[in-house]
Amino acid sequence: xxxxxxxxxxxxxxxxxxxxxxxxxxxxxxxxxxxxxxxxxxxxxxxxxxxxxxxxxxxxxxxxxxxxxxxxxxxxxxxxxxxxxxxxxxxxxxxxxxxxxxxxxxxxxxxxxxxxxxxxxxxxxxxxxxxxxxxxxxxxxxxxxxxxxxxxxxxxxxxxxxxxxxxxxxxxxxxxxxxxxxxxxxxxxxxxxxxxxxxxxxxxxxxxxxxxxxx
Amino acid sequence: xxxxxxxxxxxxxxxxxxxxxxxxxxxxxxxxxxxxxxxxxxxxxxxxxxxxxxxxxxxxxxxxxxxxxxxxxxxxxxxxxxxxxxxxxxxxxxxxxxxxxxxxxxxxxxxxxxxxxxxxxxxxxxxxxxxxxxxxxxxxxxxxxxxxxxxxxxxxxxxxxxxxxxxxxxxxxxxxxxxxxxxxxxxxxxxxxxxxxxxxxxxxxxxxxxxxxxxxxxxxxxxxxxxxxxxxxxxxxxxxxxxxxxxxxxxx
Numbered sequence: 412x413x414x415x416x417x418x419x420x421x422x423x424x425x426x427x428x429x430x431x432x433x434x435x436x437x438x439x440x441x442x443x444x445x446x447x448x449x450x451x452x453x454x455x456x457x458x459x460x461x462x463x464x465x466x467x468x469x470x471x472x473x474x475x476x477x478x479x480x481x482x483x484x485x486x487x488x489x490x491x492x493x494x495x496x497x498x499x500x501x502x503x504x505x506x507x508x509x510x511x512x513x514x515x516x517x518x519x520x521x522x523x524x525x526x527x528x529x530x531x532x533x534x535x536x537x538x539x540x541x542x543x544x545x546x547x548x549x550x551x552x553x554x555x556x557x558x559x560x561x562x563x564x565x566x567x568x569x570x571x572x573x574x575x576x577x578x579x580x581x582x583x584x585x586x587x588x589x590x591x592x593x594x595x596x597x598x599x600x601x602x603x604x605x606x607x608x609x610x611x612x613x614x615x616x617x618x619x620x621x622x623x624x625x626x
Numbered sequence: 627x628x629x630x631x632x633x634x635x636x637x638x639x640x641x642x643x644x645x646x647x648x649x650x651x652x653x654x655x656x657x658x659x660x661x662x663x664x665x666x667x668x669x670x671x672x673x674x675x676x677x678x679x680x681x682x683x684x685x686x687x688x689x690x691x692x693x694x695x696x697x698x699x700x701x702x703x704x705x706x707x708x709x710x711x712x713x714x715x716x717x718x719x720x721x722x723x724x725x726x727x728x729x730x731x732x733x734x735x736x737x738x739x740x741x742x743x744x745x746x747x748x749x750x751x752x753x754x755x756x757x758x759x760x761x762x763x764x765x766x767x768x769x770x771x772x773x774x775x776x777x778x779x780x781x782x783x784x785x786x787x788x789x790x791x792x793x794x795x796x797x798x799x800x801x802x803x804x805x806x807x808x809x810x811x812x813x814x815x816x817x818x819x820x821x822x823x824x825x826x827x828x829x830x831x832x833x834x835x836x837x838x839x840x841x842x843x844x845x846x847x848x849x850x851x852x853x854x855x856x857x858x859x860x861x862x863x864x865x866x867x868x869x870x871x872x873x874x875x876x877x878x
Contacts, residue, residue, distance in 0.1 A: 470829045472789030474806055475822035482627055482819060557694050564696040565793055569810060575698055582702035582797075590706070594699035601694040 414588025422577070426596055429573035432494050432566065433559040434604070439495075440502025441552060447503065448510025449536055462508055469504035473562045476500065477569055494566045501562065502555045509551030513544030542615060549612040553605050560601040564593075574600070627815070631823070634816040645804070647824065654791055654801035654828065657719075661726035661787045662734075666780075668727075669734035676735075677742025677772070678764050686739050689732040697790050701725050705797040718798030722791070729790055730783040737779015741772025770845050777840040781833055788829045802828065 415422065451461040471479075480486065480493035517540050525539040541548075567575030574596050581590030613620065634640060641647045676682055705721040712720050745768050753767040769776075795803025805821025808814075841849065 467830060470785055470833050471826040472785075472792050472829055474789070474792050474803070475825040475829075478806060478810075478818050478822035479826065481815075482631070488815065561694065561696045564698045567698070568793070568796060568807070575696070578696065578699045578702050582706060585706060587706070590699065590702055594696060594703065597696040597699060598694045 415592050425574045432573050433563045436498035436502050440499045444503045444506035444510050447507045451511035452514040465504040465507045468500050473565050489570050491571050494571050505555045506551050513547030514540050517543045545616050552608050556604040557601045630816040631819045634820040650802050657791045658787045661723050662730050664727035665730035669731045670738050673735045673738025677739045689735050701797055722794040722799040726787045730787050733779045733782035738776050741775030742768045745771045773844045781836045792825050
């Protein structure tokens with residue numbers, strides 16, 4: 412506790428960086444996985460190809476992916492972009508499947524009713540299918556958020572600073588206060604992101620609350 | 627950059643001895659096997675029990691919430707705490723294996739539980755109806771039917787352990803992670819990248835092997851896999867359960 416009292420400003424700065432490194436990939440990955448997931452759900456022949464190839468990327472251990480990024484991107488080894496791109500890959504790999512399965516689960520009669528009302532193509536996707544798939548996609552997003560926060564801390568080994576620095580430094584210098592603060596801040600950040608996603612889902616699915624109230 | 631990584635791979639000196647690729651690869655596989663077996667001894671019976679009886683479901687959600695704990699922090703904390711209490715080289719390996727096993731428990735537990743839970747209640751009732759005992763229902767109906775999800779939980783656990791074992795090199799564990807951690811410390815990029823490629827290939831190959839095993843062990847009645855032997859008469863059941871969707875994947 413005394414360690415935290417003396418160093419709370421450092422912790423806040425690192426937490427901000429952590430949020431940036433885990434959050435940006437979450438948003439970008441979400442935006443990328445929607446069209447990909449839509450393609451996978453629309454054309455059933457593309458489904459196994461997309462799901463298998465993203466699944467393969469998800470298989471690669473995080474530290475390895477961080478390290479290989481400079482070869483692929485031509486960046487410097489310490490560049491935070493490596494971490495952001497790697498985390499985006501994980502997010503997409505996790506979400507594409509959820510988005511595809513969520514869209515597939517939208518009942519046919521609803522899709523037909525929407526088509527009959529004049530909803531077509533992208534408008535039907537954004538106006539009808541995506542909102543109905545929101546609870547499923549949100550579940551995937553929550554898993555991605557929590558795992559992103561945990562994985563990003565590994566980037567400290569490469570010298571990309573965020574909350575993982577507290578873990579590494581606390582271990583190297585045997586400062587329990589610092590190590591435990593690092594662990595606790597990572598958990599808090601994960602819970603906070605999770606809460607934001609849960610809240611956001613509630614906002615975009617008002618009909619679910621209406622059903623709850625009626626029941 | 628790619629040329630120097632290739633040179634690292636083709637240098638015979640990097641393949642032999644204590645620090646050689648062959649030895650590091652075997653170590654990595656050994657740690658993975660040890661941790662997964664340890665975790666399975668705990669998680670599979672527990673998951674079967676929770677799924678079969680429906681009691682203590684909170685155990686599964688508790689195990690899942692543990693995933694928010696950063697793996698790196700867990701490695702450091704356990705190593706600092708247990709390391710000094712264990713003599714010799716074991717001071718490095720024991721805490722690491724323990725953490726690896728701990729991290730393999732949530733996906734194994736969730737997969738086993740979800741597999742058993744998802745079994746069609748009608749199938750379960752029918753099994754009881756024909757006079758099966760509780761143990762027989764579990765062994766002959768629930769486990770075979772729950773196998774796809776159990777296997778995907780197992781595969782997630784293996785990937786989790788392979789990935790975390792790499793990171794565990796930072797607290798002194800051997801295995802392929804050594805190339806990454808030592809390479810970073812020395813600023814030796816070819817070694818670092820070489821290690822990263824090895825770990826990535828290992829993870830992909832292992833997952834492929836277990837995907838194949840999964841296809842072989844899961845009943846054809848569930849996967850729609852064609853079974854030969856009966857000539858024209860053998861028909862496959864068209865049920866799409868080959869790759870079940872369950873969120874048993876996890877981080878690291």
